[in-house]
Amino acid sequence: MSFDPDTxxxxxxxxxxxxxxxxxxxxxxxxxxxxxxxxxxxxxxxRVTYWSRSRQAFWVKGESSGHxxxxxxxxxxxDSDCLLVLVRQTGPAxxxxxxxxxxxAVRDGEPVExxxxxx
Amino acid sequence: MSFDPDTxxxxxxxxxxxxxxxxxxxxxxxxxxxxxxxxxxxxxxxRVTYWSRSRQAFWVKGESSGHxxxxxxxxxxxDSDCLLVLVRQTGPAxxxxxxxxxxxAVRDGEPVExxxxxx
Numbered sequence: 001m002s003f004d005p006d007t008x009x010x011x012x013x014x015x016x017x018x019x020x021x022x023x024x025x026x027x028x029x030x031x032x033x034x035x036x037x038x039x040x041x042x043x044x045x046x047r048v049t050y051w052s053r054s055r056q057a058f059w060v061k062g063e064s065s066g067h068x069x070x071x072x073x074x075x076x077x078x079d080s081d082c083l084l085v086l087v088r089q090t091g092p093a094x095x096x097x098x099x100x101x102x103x104x105a106v107r108d109g110e111p112v113e114x115x116x117x118x119x
Numbered sequence: 120m121s122f123d124p125d126t127x128x129x130x131x132x133x134x135x136x137x138x139x140x141x142x143x144x145x146x147x148x149x150x151x152x153x154x155x156x157x158x159x160x161x162x163x164x165x166r167v168t169y170w171s172r173s174r175q176a177f178w179v180k181g182e183s184s185g186h187x188x189x190x191x192x193x194x195x196x197x198d199s200d201c202l203l204v205l206v207r208q209t210g211p212a213x214x215x216x217x218x219x220x221x222x223x224a225v226r227d228g229e230p231v232e233x234x235x236x237x238x
């Protein structure tokens with residue numbers, strides 16, 4: 001392919017932030033990181049694959065939980081230093097079993113939980 | 120307020136990534152960074168205020184361009200290391216005069232521009 005993941009701008013750890021958005025209702029599900037090889041794997045396999053900073057290993061989203069992210073489209077921002085992946089999400093995206101990781105809103109200065117975990 | 124921006128998780132540069140999403144149609148507009156003081160200013164003023172890494176200064180979005188972001192809601196992710204701001208965006212969010220910074224899609228391995236600049 002002529003899109004070359006090596007042309008993206010990575011941080012000192014060789015990582016680029018990735019926003020995952022549900023392609024259906026456009027909810028922002030999570031933010032995680034990829035290195036160039038993870039970008040390549042994601043495009044080649046169609047399964048969103050991050051780089052786990054805590055485990056220092058590839059993280060094929062949903063590989064253990066079953067909560068996979070099927071890649072529908074990958075987008076690059078104007079500075080080539082952030083990615084947006086439009087996905088079909090199976091099950092909750094968050095490890096807390098909530099649909100999205102962004103389940104805490106700040107309302108009137110107070111943190112409020114706006115999303116319950118799936119049953 | 121009882122939400123304390125100092126409790127968020129910042130990187131080595133004291134910054135946290137922030138995703139800006141249009142509260143109306145849920146388009147992801149851009150990703151930028153805040154430090155704790157920028158989070159505080161954003162909540163206090165209702166005007167989304169980033170930290171410019173290139174200028175090393177506060178960046179009240181739209182202050183020079185007029186393309187302001189009115190904060191409708193700030194959300195925190197499960198690890199407290201990423202923020203989502205739901206905004207009312209005036210004009211284009213991207214410095215290229217496009218509505219969103221994510222105007223390049225990778226389709227069949229090729230980068231494709233999917234959004235034109237505003238007139």
